[in-house]
Amino acid sequence: MALETLSANKSFGGVLTKYKFKSAALGGLDTQFNLFLPANASQGKVPVLFYLAGLTCTEDNGTQKGGFLRDAADEGISIIFPDTSPRGAGIEGENDDWDFGTGAGFYLNATNPKYAKHYNMATHITMELPQVIEAAGIPIDFTRQSIFGHSMGGHGALTLYLAALSNNPKTKQFRSASAFSPVANPTKCPWGQKAFKGYLQGGVEEAVSIYDATEMISKIKDNVHILIDYGTGDNFYKQGQLLPENFLKAARDAGHDEVQVRVRPQDGYDHSYYFISTFGPDHVHFNANFLKA
């Protein structure tokens, strides 16, 4: 699992490096990720924020269009940008749809035998990337992790954060989570239902308690630290793919107040990186507060 360096660009005093390695979690396929290390990483280990991108994206969208590096450099934290799915698994139909298969891994571990060997983005992000990066001697302090994401990646950030809180205490690995226009109640929307029917042997039913942020927040008693922004001009929001109000209601019903869970409608913004980059500074600083506490 040696890391191969594909490129390195100095940015905001730090360095953005693109790596490649053979991923066990993704069935032995090559995968790529970007890693931003701020200047202060030369003086010791730094906290880390994961950024999970949305449908059709790669490890490059957040680095090129998110505008996150500026604030990460200011805060002295690193950011890991994983890919959004395995690539080249060779599964029939994998490349037919933009919202399923390649570029659309939904940050879960597949149980449908057709996908179970390769589509394990949850394990890839929560276990494999930290192990591979630590083994390479890269100065990241994995006792200080937070996670954020956009759309499908917002779903990923919320569910991986909540899973780590509610399941095995050993994997309680994220201090906070935030999301731009997340798919917040995926068992109730077309994107999520299609993904779960495809990837999971038990279909949508299997996803309810483990891959649906709205269902998960309703069961959690711990204090949580969550920030969500979505645009009221977002067509996917209007089409009912995101359902942030469902998440907010479930959070409030479970006793999570506005200090624990903030969900902010942003007037007239859409689903694009022009929206993300506008509120990116807030999200980086929100998570950095917990990473540096």
Add this chain to the structure above:
Amino acid sequence: MALETLSANKSFGGVLTKYKFKSAALGGLDTQFNLFLPANASQGKVPVLFYLAGLTCTEDNGTQKGGFLRDAADEGISIIFPDTSPRGAGIEGENDDWDFGTGAGFYLNATNPKYAKHYNMATHITMELPQVIEAAGIPIDFTRQSIFGHSMGGHGALTLYLAALSNNPKTKQFRSASAFSPVANPTKCPWGQKAFKGYLQGGVEEAVSIYDATEMISKIKDNVHILIDYGTGDNFYKQGQLLPENFLKAARDAGHDEVQVRVRPQDGYDHSYYFISTFGPDHVHFNANFLKA
């Protein structure tokens, strides 16, 4: 020359709009540009900064990867992002090279009859875009213009700024200029020589006094306001395509001190937008100081 709106995205409280129109300066071809208007444009006309992109780029590179909108919004200024050449002129060989023809207009007015009808990016930027935008009633104050750019676009920014100072006083239209890794002495480098031999009837000789920033700054007596950054790890710099030291020497020899002309080598940075976005805030604020004076 009616403007057609292709898209609009809210960003940083303002709106980024992509427009299309039939360009007289470009021989009647359709051209596109992006325009960022900050929130305060709803209260009255705002100053404007032109961003000229580099070889192979379009009107989208600066908007997506530059990170400029955040600071433009803070300063309350607009930014116009033109394309880098005419597209679809149908001239033989126009699409054969990445450093000549399509995507490589070099911000000049061609005199070689083969290109003279279409390749007039200088007129497109300094005359046509202001006229078209004013005619459309867009609230930009064209008595307050500055210009910046990257690489070939840095050449464009410096030469259009200096031409407006040294030529017809009526066209003294830019208050300041800045550049990231500009092609600063193009009559002395391969990119520039190739462009001038192709676009100009008189070849490189014709370009010396009107399209070479180093030659132009050596003749100018007026006070100038110029900021240049380049990366010492930039391969094009190492290959002698940029020659910023030549520009700096010519400026100093002509009596322009470090208040008038600042040229900053940036240790280890390359030619990419990861470099540009790092110093973009400095450049937006530098130009905004003159725009708002």
